[in-house]
Amino acid sequence: MLDGDSFDLRKYIARNPQSVAVWVALLVLIVFGLLRYDNFGSAYNISSFLNYNAMFIIISVGMCFVILTGGIDLSVGSVAAFTSIIAAYLSPYGIEIALPCAVAAGIVFGAFNAFCVTHLNIPPFIATLATMIGAKGGALVISGAQTIAVDWGSNFTQLGMEKAFDLVPWSIVIVAVVVVGLWIVLEQTTLGRTVLAVGGGEEASVMMGLKVDHARFFAYALSGGCAGLAGVFLASGFGAGQPLEGVGWELSAIAAVVVGGTLLTGGLGSIPATIAGALLLGLVFNILNFENGKGTISFSAYWQMVIRGAFLFLVILFQVRVMKLRQQRASL
């Protein structure tokens, strides 16, 4: 899309059939929501929806980079929990200290993952599984297994409330800047293209003389950094560092990435589609809440889980279908 040619929808669809599903589904849900619920399109709903989903978007984008290299990062939820505590401890010094430190802590975890994967040759699934367990232990250790309240006196908790230019919450501004920055990195830099090439064929990339290990190191460190940032949002949004949070986040992020059409084997995928995937999964929740609010049907929290899983299944079925149709067309 950013590759210099003017955007051509038909070309995009032909080249990204696996991403079509997410855009269609997202559009359908939004239209459905707008037609059915009065306040669905209200500034409040949009703002709070984005504010809540900011951390999932950021984690999904980091995850996307890792998956594009053909890897996986299971540690993001635990790392976010860990860094939420770091951020909470540092909150008295203000956001300008707490945020960079928490992100740095996340990068350290990511770098550890990268080291295990690139230097010790441990499969990404296992390396990041261990980090997931270890970071959770670490979070419990440094917090004494307690939630750590943030300092309400500092500007830390204003992150999700105070609005930039009286328009959008700062958290959303930060996410937007980071995400656009990463999008540019992926589409427009050698490093980003190397990430894609590595996932598309590691051996071929080595033979082409590309810096394969740099790209993989970057992806894991980035994912850790994104998890670190998500931890800051977590602490600021909930007013406390949460050692027990983050369970299952990695799977939500993986789901968002895959629903967005990124191949789990790497080499093909996009940042906007990943964000669409994260928004889509979040929107299912949002709509279920509205439906409950309407009082027509009362979905318990349990039904919400069932429906979320069923929805994931539908999107995957749709993707399988689209890919099959495309293969048939290609072989004609």
Next chain:
Amino acid sequence: MEHVAKRVMLPKFNLSRHGGLIALAVILAFNVIVTPNFFQAQTLAVNISQVATIAIVAMGMTLVIATGGIDLSVGAVMALSGALAPLIFLSEFGTAYPALGIAAALIIPIMLAMVCGLFNGYIVAFLGVQPIIATLILFISGRGIAQVLTNGNLQTFSNPYFSYLGTGKILGLPFQGWLALVIAVILTWVVTRTSFGRYVLATGGNERAAYLAGGPVRKVKIGVYVICSALAGLAGLIVVAINSASDAARNGNLMELDAIAAAVVGGALLQGGRAPIFGAILGAVIIQLVKYTLLANGVEDEYALIAKALIILAAVYLQQGRRGKNA
């Protein structure tokens, strides 16, 4: 083409193959010296009853991993079968015909679990979806279904026959320990002596080659997911039996991680091609013993997590080292 190396097998000591046993020996020795009251029947029974469920699930996970797959849904399946069992034997039918009720409460939940496995296997084998995503679906919704079934309530009961599954003893040792042992023997036979087992290893070792040699690759994949889910279902029943209560929110929570960890520490390769069934038990025992050792010596639970992470990394690092040399 010249990669293919001829190498004479040396009967040498193999750290990756025996590392697990050595680790076990070290932990045991440490406990004998340091931990008070370690050599007591009570300690043994506690550890066995706790390790049995992980071991049972880990054996199924080992089979799935042997085909190059992974099953994230085991915890959810445990919750599902665990939620269903009390519903059956506490129902009108179950109270009217207690014996039939117990039988149904054992069979139906496991059958339901197998349906879950069929679902996973179908998505993996026929739709070609990556296992981690395919099993994510039930991971998310399975527990939800269990909670819908029970309205999210804790179901308590007192039924000595059903509870035997989790509290019974044979020769002074917990029933579920013996059960895990029997399952291990059967699965070892399946892996080493049957054509199904051979195809499982072949599928994981080189799926393409297995298919071209006439292997029923799809059926084999569905088979391992069904077996894995059935064992998870059984484990779910055991957990409920131990507690005399079914809590769909907690039963099997994070079990997928423990099972994967146990399988990997026991020598399973994520790429597939290896199915060390007793290794899975060994892995489960090591992880359990480390946790117990730390707890018994006053180390807090959270450090046990860090220890677990290090054990997993060490185990896999040693395995990779061995493979690297042969490459």
Next chain:
Amino acid sequence: MMLLSMAGIEKHFGGVPALARASLDIEPGEVHALIGQNGAGKSTLIKILTGVYSRDAGNISFDGASSHFRSPGEAQAGGIATIYQELNLVPLRSVTENVILGFEPKRMGWLIDWQAAHQRTREILARFQINIDVTEQLGNYSTAIQQLVAIARAVSLNAKLVIMDEPTSSLDSSEIEILFGVVRELKASGVSVLYVSHFLDELYQICDRVTVMRDGCTVATDVIEQTSKLDLIADMLGRDVEDVKAEGMTEFGGAAAKQGDLLLEAKDISTGPRLKRLNISLHRGEIVGLGGLLGAGRTEAARALFGVDRIVDGKLGLESGEWKPTSPANAIASGIGFLSEDRKVEGIIPDMSVRENLTLALLPRLSRYGQIDRAREKEIVEDFIKRLGIKTAGMEQPIRELSGGNQQKVLLARWLATDPEILILDEPTRGVDVGAKREIQLIIRDFVDRGLGVILISSEFEELVEGAGRIIVLHEGETVTELVNPGITENALVHALAHDHRGAA
């Protein structure tokens, strides 16, 4: 002074020597041919030069300095561009990325200038007279285009030495002419080219000197104009010129069109765009060769007959009547075996033992109620290890520890054990040493003489010419002609393969 000088290069893989006393000298502005049988060590030598492998011994000097390239990236930066035999490209990414990745035009210092990148890619490809949408995924183009893209990338790097490992394997004659034009341009501008090819005729068209390798050693370096083709072949095989003339180059021998019972007949079979019209018949005790360039549809033909690719059109009959394979398992049950081309990817199960690998296709017949009859299994395996002379420490040795030739014998035994009527062999002797190659050819001939029908795919002309009773020639997925032995010569085959283009040039 030489541009490149490699001397006394040695390399072992897990104790097995792949290279011993290999050497290579290339002058500036020279097109230098490197030839040898499969397994002679050409690819290994190249990979040592480009830093893919490290050498165990020997010296390399390049461009006046002793060189230690530790990675393909370093070699590339040092002035060596390489087109590897296994197309090392990323099919999921665009043509542009595959050409310019690592050397992207930039704007504002670090952003890729895609407009310029596409433009430069188009210009580079224009040299090869390719005009395609460079923003499209590379994988959507034909093998020939992909091969040319790989060559274009290497040529565009402004290297001092360009290595081409089998660059023409999937090109037709007009594309080869374009390639030769580029090679001559490179030479004229002072760039050296190391040219590896099985097609000896090509070498006489563009090369200055030739180095011959055999069994990991460099055995001869000559000016090509002063060397005959027969000399080169004799050097490659390590035999006297007169012997080669008299005996032929393979152990297949005795090929003639025999007419036993009809085992298989295929009429106008198609599976898709890569196999559009296959016509082939096979009789008992006969070897039928499948000839064609890479991408001509030979492997696709094998896959169709074996039930891997679904047959969408045409008629297929076995001895027992009309039949359509539904899966490999189904084909095996109908008496067909298929030794596939890529031993590593489609053949061996590396961590399994020789025994388990050997009986894999036989399992349905070896087991009762799902349980494997271990005694019978061992008996069969022992028998085949003896009959085929498989060198192994024992049947429990993991197959990955065997040499290529012995792995191939185990896979051959996998199929022979099922007692097939029809055996499809796709490159049965690729990547095995000369000795094992001859043994494998003897085994095949032996079974054929006893009634087995074989469909043989081979890129080695002598195997087809000397082994096959008839050769079916495929071109772009269609059966175009059939040659009948005796009377097939390499020359006739080459002409037929090029579909009357190549060879004539």
